Amino acid sequence: MTWWSRPAADTQITHGSRLWLYVLSAIIMLLLVAPTLIVVPMSFSDSQYLEFPPSIWSLRWYEEYLGSAKWMRATATSFQVGFLTMLVATPLGIMAAYALFVSRHRATRAIFLLLITPMIVPVILIAIGTFYAYGRVGMNNTIAGLVLAHSALALPIAIIVITAGLRSYDLSQEQVARSLGATRTKAFFLITLPQIRFSVITAALLSFLTSFDEVIIAIFVSGGANATLTKHMFAALRDYIDPTIAAISTIMVILSSALLLLTQFLGSKGRGN
Amino acid sequence: MARADADGSRSGRHLHEAALKRQHAREQWSILSLVVPATIVIVLIILIPLSWLFYLSFLGDNGGFSLENYHKMTQYKSYYRIFVTTFQVSILTTLACIALGYPLAFFLAQLPPRWAGVFMLAVLLPFWTSLLVRTYAWLVLLQKRGILNEFAMQVGLWETPIKLVHNMTGTLIGMAHIMLPFLILPLYNAMRKIDKDMMHAAANLGANPINAFWRVYFPLSLPGMVAGSLIVFVLCLGFYVTPAVLGGGRVIMVSNQITAILENQFDWGAASALGVVLLVATTFTLYVAARLFRFDAALFGRD
Numbered sequence: 335m336t337w338w339s340r341p342a343a344d345t346q347i348t349h350g351s352r353l354w355l356y357v358l359s360a361i362i363m364l365l366l367v368a369p370t371l372i373v374v375p376m377s378f379s380d381s382q383y384l385e386f387p388p389s390i391w392s393l394r395w396y397e398e399y400l401g402s403a404k405w406m407r408a409t410a411t412s413f414q415v416g417f418l419t420m421l422v423a424t425p426l427g428i429m430a431a432y433a434l435f436v437s438r439h440r441a442t443r444a445i446f447l448l449l450i451t452p453m454i455v456p457v458i459l460i461a462i463g464t465f466y467a468y469g470r471v472g473m474n475n476t477i478a479g480l481v482l483a484h485s486a487l488a489l490p491i492a493i494i495v496i497t498a499g500l501r502s503y504d505l506s507q508e509q510v511a512r513s514l515g516a517t518r519t520k521a522f523f524l525i526t527l528p529q530i531r532f533s534v535i536t537a538a539l540l541s542f543l544t545s546f547d548e549v550i551i552a553i554f555v556s557g558g559a560n561a562t563l564t565k566h567m568f569a570a571l572r573d574y575i576d577p578t579i580a581a582i583s584t585i586m587v588i589l590s591s592a593l594l595l596l597t598q599f600l601g602s603k604g605r606g607n
Numbered sequence: 608m609a610r611a612d613a614d615g616s617r618s619g620r621h622l623h624e625a626a627l628k629r630q631h632a633r634e635q636w637s638i639l640s641l642v643v644p645a646t647i648v649i650v651l652i653i654l655i656p657l658s659w660l661f662y663l664s665f666l667g668d669n670g671g672f673s674l675e676n677y678h679k680m681t682q683y684k685s686y687y688r689i690f691v692t693t694f695q696v697s698i699l700t701t702l703a704c705i706a707l708g709y710p711l712a713f714f715l716a717q718l719p720p721r722w723a724g725v726f727m728l729a730v731l732l733p734f735w736t737s738l739l740v741r742t743y744a745w746l747v748l749l750q751k752r753g754i755l756n757e758f759a760m761q762v763g764l765w766e767t768p769i770k771l772v773h774n775m776t777g778t779l780i781g782m783a784h785i786m787l788p789f790l791i792l793p794l795y796n797a798m799r800k801i802d803k804d805m806m807h808a809a810a811n812l813g814a815n816p817i818n819a820f821w822r823v824y825f826p827l828s829l830p831g832m833v834a835g836s837l838i839v840f841v842l843c844l845g846f847y848v849t850p851a852v853l854g855g856g857r858v859i860m861v862s863n864q865i866t867a868i869l870e871n872q873f874d875w876g877a878a879s880a881l882g883v884v885l886l887v888a889t890t891f892t893l894y895v896a897a898r899l900f901r902f903d904a905a906l907f908g909r910d
Contacts, residue, residue, distance in 0.1 A: 343717060343806065347816035359714035362707050363729035366787060369744040370736050372754065376747065384747050386754050426645040433641035445642050451653050456845025456889060458862040459882045462869065463656025466663075486652035489645055518634075547737035549848050550862075564739055571743055571852045575750065583740040594735040598728070 370587050377580035384577055395581040404566065405582070411556070412546055412563040415477060419484040419545035424538040426485070427492025432522070434493070435500045450490040457550045460486070465554040475557040483551050488541035495540060499533025500526075536597045543593060547586075657886070664879035676880035686864075686881075693860045696778060696850065697843035701790075703783040704839050708790040709832065715791075716798035727795075734788035742852045745781040746772060749853075773855025781853040782843060789842060790835035797831020837896045841889050861885045 338350030349356075372386060377395055379388030399405050430449055434442050452460065464483045465474065473479035503526070511521035527534070552562040563582065570576045667673025680686045711730070715723045733741060748754050749772035756768040771777055801824065809819035847862035859867070861881060868878040 343816070346810055351816070355710060355714055359711050359726075362711045363726065365707070365784070366733050367729050369748055369784065370733060370741055373740070373744045373747065383752055422648075426648065429641040430645035433638050437635060437638045439635050439639050441639070445639075445646065449642070449645055449649055451649060454841075454889065454893060455653060455657065456862065456882075456885055458845055458847050458865055459657065459660065459886055460653060462865060462878060462882065463660050464652055466659060466875065467656040482648065483652050486648050489648060493645070543735065547739070549739050564737070567739055567743070568848065568852075571739070571746065575746065579743055580747070583737075583743055586737050586740050590735040590737065591732060594728075594731055598724075598731075602724075 373580050374584045377584040384580055395577045398578045399581045408561055408563045408566045411560050415480050415484060415562060416542045416546035418481040419488055420538050420542040422481060422485040423488035423492050423541040427489055427496055427537055428534060431493045431496035431500060435497055449493055452486050453490045461551045461554040464551065468555060474555055475560050477560055480556050483555055484545035484548055487548065488544040491540050491544060492537040495537040496533050499530035503529045532600045535600055539593045539597055543590060660879040660882055663875050664883045666876055676876045679877060689859055689861060689864050692858060693844060696782065696860060697840050699779055700782040700786055700843050701836050701840045704786050704790040705836060708787055708794060712791045712794040712798055715795050730788050730791050738785050738848060741785055742781055742849050746852060749777050772853055774857050777853040778850050778858045781849045782846065785849060786839045786842060789838045793835040794831040798828050801827045837892065841892055844889055845885060
């Protein structure tokens with residue numbers, strides 16, 4: 335029997351009669367991936383107009399990016415804010431997720447809903463709200479202000495990822511440790527945390543990326559010497575098509591792809607254990 | 608004598624029970640106290656600023672309570688146009704995502720998990736890539752001298768470059784691309800949970816593949832599809848970056864208008880009022896959804 339006349343599913347539909355689905359899916363996957371990937375070769379073009387494929391290859395736009403004090407400063411800010419957001423959101427996310435998972439208190443549901451509001455409230459409102467509030471306390475254009483706002487955005491993601499990790503782990507292991515005399519804190523750090531480490535790492539990476547990629551709050555709340563990469567990129571996009579952005583985009587695509595593959599790798603390792 | 612003994616041990620047990628209960632309550636509180644730091648962040652960044660905006664939106668020019676900011680919205684035609692554009696873009700994007708996302712999610716759900724994981728990277732990669740980068744990519748692809756125009760002219764689809772960006776077309780293409788993973792991921796999860804025996808049974812009872820799909824599989828996948836569509840719709844309502852860049856000033860959604868009011872008129876009352884309307888629309892959609900479809904279960908896997 336050839337491949338296409340073989341049944342593809344329980345309804346005995348054949349691969350041949352599913353061919354349209356395979357073709358369509360391939361096209362949609364191409365549409366999903368291609369646009370961002372096509373920027374990569376274009377960033378190596380020597381031309382002012384982004385060509386594909388480039389007629390002359392060069393590193394001109396990378397030199398432009400690396401040689402610009404403004405872009406370098408913004409990149410440093412974005413990394414700094416992303417890293418600090420990760421350091422704030424991950425432990426707070428672990429604490430909240432663990433508490434909500436273990437606690438049998440009536441209020442847990444309400445608290446959970448409160449903690450995930452940053453996912454529900456349109457970001458523009460968080461942006462103008464914090465901009466207004468920070469204006470009152472002089473926290474606009476500060477790293478601390480941006481980190482705090484980005485942490486609020488990252489927290490729900492961290493909590494959801496870590497809760498998923500806790501759910502796939504058998505909590506009775508912690509109870510065994512406690513019945514053998516470990517305190518709850520000790521049992522958590524020695525038994526639970528190592529078992530949910532892949533969720534914790536994923537939550538940390540996602541927190542970093544949430545901050546690093548965030549645009550709207552950064553537009554309002556960051557500025558001056560502490561303006562982020564995305565703020566400058568957005569300003570550049572609105573005015574004209576600057577090929578330097580292609581170089582920066584390429585670096586960002588590589589960064590996020592690397593982080594994604596890292597979580598996939600850790601995830602498959604986590605399942606294997 | 609025996610009875611007194613029994614009484615004594617019962618009251619002793621009561622004592623223990625009370626102590627245990629107290630200890631249990633104390634432990635419950637100490638566990639719950641772990642959420643305090645996260646809650647403080649949310650209160651500082653979300654609750655207080657939002658309440659402030661809410662208050663500002665009801666503040667009149669004279670400093671007293673007034674509905675003038677909301678009244679303005681019903682008066683000016685420009686506001687009406689913005690609400691129409693916002694709903695139009697959100698609905699069209701959601702429909703495009705369903706049309707593209709359903710087949711792909713179905714395809715992925717039919718694959719053995721190993722292969723699904725590999726192909727799923729095509730969904731996760733854009734999901735993880737900065738939306739600014741993706742918006743930029745579309746700006747480059749769709750511009751007058753961009754790849755799409757060049758390609759179409761080479762193939763002979765059209766003669767002169769057509770305007771694909773800085774308008775509604777470009778905005779919708781970019782938004783659909785950005786939102787697609789938000790539909791596919793919950794839909795895929797819902798499809799994976801559909802019992803394979805259902806389709807087996809349908810086939811066994813004489814349904815052909817098409818019948819089995821529409822009468823058994825599709826209805827079972829509907830909650831996942833609705834959950835995904837609502838996420839997309841709600842995210843679209845508050846979208847800012849993509850319409851600002853790919854719309855070229857011609858697609859003004861609520862978020863764009865809020866920024867414009869603040870940039871040009873510095874009118875916090877008007878901007879806040881518009882924000883409150885956006886928030887109410889978003890919350891209302893989610894509330895209805897939660898009532899109808901046990902939405903959070905589909906979203907977060909929580910009952």
